[in-house]
Each structure stands twice: as C-alpha cells, then as structure tokens.
Amino acid sequence: MTAAALRAPTLLLRAVAYEFRKRIQFRAGFFVREVLNGTVEPLVMLFVYTALYGSAAAAAGEGVGTEPVSLGGWTYPEIIQYVAGLVVVRKLIFHSRALDLATEIFEGRVTKYLVMPFRFFVLHQGRFLQFTLLQLAVAALVWCIGYAAAPAYWLVPVSVAATLQAGVLVLMGSYCCFLIFFILNALAFWLDVVWSLLVMAWFVIGFSGGALVPVSQMPAAFYGVLSLGFPYWMITAPIELLMGRLGTGDFLLGAGLVAGQLVALDLLRRWVWRRGLARYVGAGM
Amino acid sequence: MSVASGTKPSGADGGPVLEARGVRKVFRTFERVPGLRGILKNFVAREHVDIAALDGVDLRVERGESVGLIGANGAGKTTLVKILAGIVPASSGEARLLGRDSFDLRDAEKRRLALVMGQKSQLWWDLPPIDSFRLLKEIYGVSDADFAERLARFASMLEVEDRLKIQLRQLSLGQRMKMEIIGAFLHSPEVVFLDEPTIGLDLISRETIRRFLVGLSEQRAVTFVLTSHDLEDIEETCRRIVVLDQGAVAFDGGLTDLSQRVTGKRAVEVHVHPNARVDEEALVAELSRHGAELAGRSAGSLTVIVSAERLAELVPRLFAMLDVKDLSVERQPLERLIREIYRRGIDAAGGGEG
Numbered sequence: 001m002t003a004a005a006l007r008a009p010t011l012l013l014r015a016v017a018y019e020f021r022k023r024i025q026f027r028a029g030f031f032v033r034e035v036l037n038g039t040v041e042p043l044v045m046l047f048v049y050t051a052l053y054g055s056a057a058a059a060a061g062e063g064v065g066t067e068p069v070s071l072g073g074w075t076y077p078e079i080i081q082y083v084a085g086l087v088v089v090r091k092l093i094f095h096s097r098a099l100d101l102a103t104e105i106f107e108g109r110v111t112k113y114l115v116m117p118f119r120f121f122v123l124h125q126g127r128f129l130q131f132t133l134l135q136l137a138v139a140a141l142v143w144c145i146g147y148a149a150a151p152a153y154w155l156v157p158v159s160v161a162a163t164l165q166a167g168v169l170v171l172m173g174s175y176c177c178f179l180i181f182f183i184l185n186a187l188a189f190w191l192d193v194v195w196s197l198l199v200m201a202w203f204v205i206g207f208s209g210g211a212l213v214p215v216s217q218m219p220a221a222f223y224g225v226l227s228l229g230f231p232y233w234m235i236t237a238p239i240e241l242l243m244g245r246l247g248t249g250d251f252l253l254g255a256g257l258v259a260g261q262l263v264a265l266d267l268l269r270r271w272v273w274r275r276g277l278a279r280y281v282g283a284g285m
Numbered sequence: 286m287s288v289a290s291g292t293k294p295s296g297a298d299g300g301p302v303l304e305a306r307g308v309r310k311v312f313r314t315f316e317r318v319p320g321l322r323g324i325l326k327n328f329v330a331r332e333h334v335d336i337a338a339l340d341g342v343d344l345r346v347e348r349g350e351s352v353g354l355i356g357a358n359g360a361g362k363t364t365l366v367k368i369l370a371g372i373v374p375a376s377s378g379e380a381r382l383l384g385r386d387s388f389d390l391r392d393a394e395k396r397r398l399a400l401v402m403g404q405k406s407q408l409w410w411d412l413p414p415i416d417s418f419r420l421l422k423e424i425y426g427v428s429d430a431d432f433a434e435r436l437a438r439f440a441s442m443l444e445v446e447d448r449l450k451i452q453l454r455q456l457s458l459g460q461r462m463k464m465e466i467i468g469a470f471l472h473s474p475e476v477v478f479l480d481e482p483t484i485g486l487d488l489i490s491r492e493t494i495r496r497f498l499v500g501l502s503e504q505r506a507v508t509f510v511l512t513s514h515d516l517e518d519i520e521e522t523c524r525r526i527v528v529l530d531q532g533a534v535a536f537d538g539g540l541t542d543l544s545q546r547v548t549g550k551r552a553v554e555v556h557v558h559p560n561a562r563v564d565e566e567a568l569v570a571e572l573s574r575h576g577a578e579l580a581g582r583s584a585g586s587l588t589v590i591v592s593a594e595r596l597a598e599l600v601p602r603l604f605a606m607l608d609v610k611d612l613s614v615e616r617q618p619l620e621r622l623i624r625e626i627y628r629r630g631i632d633a634a635g636g637g638e639g
Contacts (some may be wrong), residue, residue: 012422018420022411086488112407114372115400117392118424282372 004255015126023130035138038090041211042083049079072217077153078243082214084146084155085239088096090145091139092170093234094131094178096202101185102194111282121122121182121273128178132171158244165251167239172258173234177205179265186269189276206221210236216245230258300384303346303369304506307378310339310364310532338364340532341378348475349506353523353540361532362512363480369510370400370478382476396425399474402599403481407465408453409434414464415449418471420631425472433469437454439467442497459490461583466494470501479511483518522560551596552580555603563587568606 024030053076057069074082090209099131101124104110113120138239147154157163184201206212209231215223216236226232240246312410315331318324346352356362367373380387390398400409408417408476422432425555440446442465448456453464469477479498483491499522501507513519517525520540528535557563563592568587569579575595581588587607591599596614603609611617 007423007426011420014423018409018412018416021416022409025411108405111367111372111398111402111405113339115370115395115398116424117395117426278374280373282367 005062008122009143011122012126012129016130018123019127019130020134023031023134037095038093039087039142041206042086042090045086045212046080046083049076049083053079056155056170067273072192072214074214074217077212079214080153081155081243084153085242086211086235086282087146088139088143088155089166089235089238091135091142092132092167092174094128094181096177096181096184096198098113098131098178098180099127099185101182102188102198105186105188105276105280106192108282110280114277114280121269124178128175132174155239155242157242161248162241162244165248166241169233169241169251169254169258170235170236172255173209174264176230176258176262176265179262179269180205183265183269183272186276189279205231206235208232209234210239214238216238230261232259287361298621301345301381302350302383303344303510304347304381305342305344305365306380308339308342308344308365308375308380309337309377310361310368310402310515311337311376311635326524337532339368339375342529342532342534344527344537344601344626346508348508349502350525351502351509351511353511353513353519353526354529355516355519355526356529356535360529362529365529366400366480366510366512367479370398371395372400385552395634396472397475399472399477399480401465401469401477401482403462403479403484403602406453406461407574408461408468410454411452411629413450413452414456415465417453417464418449418468421468421471427472431473435473437470439470439497442491442500443467459486462486462490463494466497473505474507476508477510479509479513481513482511483515491518498522531555535599549593550616551591551593552614552615553577553591553596553600553603553617555587555607555609556585556587558608558610559585561608570603571606572599575602 023034051068052071056071057076060069068077071079101110110120113123113152143154147156155165169215180201185194185195185196191197208226208229209215214236215226215232218226237246237250237254241251313333313335315327315333315417318326335639342361342365344365354362354365364373366455368375369382369387370391371382374388382390383397385394408414409420418432418436418460421427437446438447440449445460445463445468448460448464453461456464466482480496483494486494495518498509498511502509502522509522511518511523524538524540526538527534527535565579565582572579572589572591574593575598577589577591577595577599579587580590589599589603600612600614603612
C-alpha cells in the first residue's frame, strides 16, 4: 500500500526529469522555445500603446509620458508597468505548442502507454510541472534583468502577499490552459485539424485574458463577460494585483472562479479521453 | 488443436491466459469517389462502408504457450493482437486477458503484460535507453535489485551492454529493437505480445532476439503471441501456429503437426541442360506413380515435390528420364505451405483442422 502510494509521486518526478532532459537536449531549441517564448507580443503592445498614448497626448496638446493621459482607466506609465508584468506572467502560462499529444495519437505512439499500468496523464502532468518549474526560474531571471535595465518603469510588486496571490492565479490559469490544450490535442482521435484549433484557442485565451489589451481597459460589457473566465484571472488580474489595483477580496473571488473552471475542464478532459480511446485504432502498429 | 505446454495455473481463475470468443472488429470508413465531382460529393455527403478486419475469431491460449500468429497483410493479425492486449475494443464478441475483459484491464493485469511493436518504439526516442528503463521501472514498480539484475542479464544476453547510455535515436535498428525487448521484459511479464519484432533486422540480430525469446520462454513459462511475416521467427520461437485469413482463423495447430506435413515432403530441384528435350507428359505420369508432383518448371530446372519416404525410389527414375546436370533435395519450405493455406485453405493444403 505504501509502495503504491509512493509510486505515483515518484513517477511524476521521474516524468518531470524526463521532460526536462527532453527540453534541454538542443540548446538553440531550448533558448527559442523556453526562454524567448512570450516576449514578442508585449514588445508589440509597447509599440502600439506608445503610438496610441502619443496620439492621445498630441490631441490633448501634451507630450508622451509627461502628463497622465488616461485611456480606459489606464495611464501610459501604468500601461508600461502592465506590459512589464505581462512579459513575466506570459512566461508562466502553459502554451499551445507545449504538448505533442496530437502527433502521438496520429502516429499511433499512444499505443505503448495503453498497456502500461499507470495513468497516461501523469506524463503530461510531468510536462506541466517541468514547464512551470523551469519557467518560474526564467520569469524570475527576466524580472531581474528588466528591473536592472529600467527600474523606473519596471513593475515592482506592491507586497509579498500580492505576489503570492498573483502567482497562485497565474498557475491555476496555466493549468486550465494545459487542460484545454490536452483536450484539443485529444481531438486528434477524431480530427486532423488540431493544430489550427490550438492556434485559434491560444489567440482567444490570450485576447480574452488581456495579452493584447488589459481586460479592464475594454468596454464595460466586454469586461463584465471576460472577467468571469479564467483567462482574465490568469493575465490581467494577477498584474493588477501586483500593481495594487486589485486586493485580496478580488483574489479570493478569482481563485474560486478559476477553481470551478479547472474542475469542469478536468472532467471534460477525462470524458474526451475515454471517448477518444474507444475510437482509437492504434495506427501504424 | 493447440499445444498446451505449461502446467502452472493460467488466468485469474486457472483458465486460459488469453481467450477470444466470436471476436469481430469492424472499421467504418468512407469511400472516396475520384475526380472533381467525387471530391465535392465526398465533401457534402459521404458514403460509409464497414470493413470487417476480424470476423468471428475464436482462440484460447494457455499459460506458457508460444503462439505464432501469421497471415497475409490485412488478414487481421495485428487487429487481433490489439484487441487481446486491450488497445482497441472488439465490435462484438468477447476478448479476455488473464480472466478479464481485455478492454477493461486494471493495473494489476497490465503489470503482467508487455507489448513489443517492431514498427513503433516503446522507448522514448529522445532519451538513452537507460533513462527509459528507469521510467519503466517506476511505472511497473520494479524493485531496485530486480531492475539492476534483469537489466544486466538482458543487456548481456542481447549484447548491448555498451549501448545503454546512447540516445535511442542514435542506435541502429537492431540495437533499438534489442532495447525495446529489454524494456518489455524488465517487469517480468507473464504475457508478451510481439508484433513483427524482427522486421528489418539483419540475420545476426534476428537470431540473437530469437535465442533470447526462446530462453525466456523455457525459463519462465512466459506466454508469447508473436506476429511475423518471417516464418523463421515463428518456427524457432513458437510451438503453435494460428493462421488468419481474411479475418478468420484458417488454421490453428501445433507447429509439430505443421512441421510433420512440411518435413514429410521434400522439394527436389533438378537442373537439366537448357536445350534438353523433356517429355513433360511422360514425366508427370511417372511422378504421379511415385506420389510426386511437378511444382515448378523453367528452361534449365524442374521442381518436384515428393514425400520423404518415396524420395529414394523417385530420384533414380529422375536420372533415368532426364539429362540431369545437378540435383538437390530440400525440405519443403514452410512458406510454401503457408502460401497454400492462404490460397486454398488448410484442407487443400494438406488437410487438418481450422
């Protein structure tokens, strides 16, 4: 009994180590996929917002950044901090290319796992855990570099508690992303357009979470709807917690909402996987 | 007829290790109509067709049996393995492994099972085999001592001790397959499915793997189900043969039974001068007097099939009738008999059950 109870976490740790070895075996691939990942969109946002606030300031007869021009409740310095927060937060979000389950299903490589006495999902949880541990280190490094380079503009958390709350929300949201991408990958039992669906889902999650525009800067109706979904609590809300725009009450509300969606997604994941297995033909064997 | 070689208890209740009763498997696909109109038609309204890969297969395998599953491409042998191993469900009928529905195996049964796929890697492509083996050790809950002992023994038997730390993708095909086999046996399984385990391998690798399988079968009464197009694999590792043809069992019997039919016949290859005149009518008549038949004919050679007992009386007659340059006698190849089974069914191939 004890041995069996110990086996699951041991296997999870072994899977983490295995995933880590897979990720670091090619140095260029590691740098591009794991380190540069999630840094381009914030740079684009910075460019767009500078132009927008510049236009708004010019219309108001002011210079960029010198006066607090506000768009949708956000000033230019706040938006700069938001973008800085986004660079760090995006590093922690499990991304759509991080699983290769669809390929494994298409090519019949799932077959080997079906005769093994373990939950196949553990290997993917190992991937999630490995991704999170590695990205925590990368995110910390990115924050340090950003702070050293531009301390006046960089986002400095208002408190340790806010940092922990933001971290919890980001990781819970990241696990929701992981579950969604697992489900979409599992659609490979039926479909051959999984890659397109993943790209679409990644964009929708990013947009509805605030990866392009803070959700709280959107029109009130959009904000009302999007603030119910986990993407908002994974991107915009944690950054606002770090900035002190949201407090502990908001964190608790968000954690409850995301936890509910996480459970629902996990149930859906189990259902899709079971249905998919019943259709599996073990191609290529 | 089956050859039950083990005497130890079998499945969960002492029953068979593997059992298929009336197993059918139907795959649904749609017909693709050619041409532009066909493409549009396929897009709007598809016509589905059902293809029966297995059509009522009955099979019972006892503990310690080594069963060779053979058949032409598309005969259904891999589908049957997938169903028995619990990878895909049967459309109808019943498949049981170790006393339990194959498609509803618990970890307890899976721990006693292994699958080796010649065309699909069981191990992790990006890792050295030793890392994959350690992961398998955790998955199967193998103790440290057993793991170390088995790994050392199997690596030595398969002669790959110095390749364990090299990334799998950098190993040769033969070395990879040996690693696959080590990985499959680390948890000491009782039932092993091997699907084309020697495909594409050189002679030496094939022989090493066969020796390994035979050795384990003799030591531990492991139950093997082996599918292969290489009949030497089957001959050297299995005592029972199941021939599948168009999704049904065409022959199920002991290898000794089949071998008697094979070894009871001889193929006589007679080389004659290319320009020599052969009175074929007289030759066929003479052959039939000795219970022989003319199986093949080219410009410079004839192939005659005759029973071993009547070989001695036939050969002098061949020398008397033909301008013989050379003559060789060989056992009738198993391939030939199997081909006959595919072509005409077992009755025509020499009578028997099925």
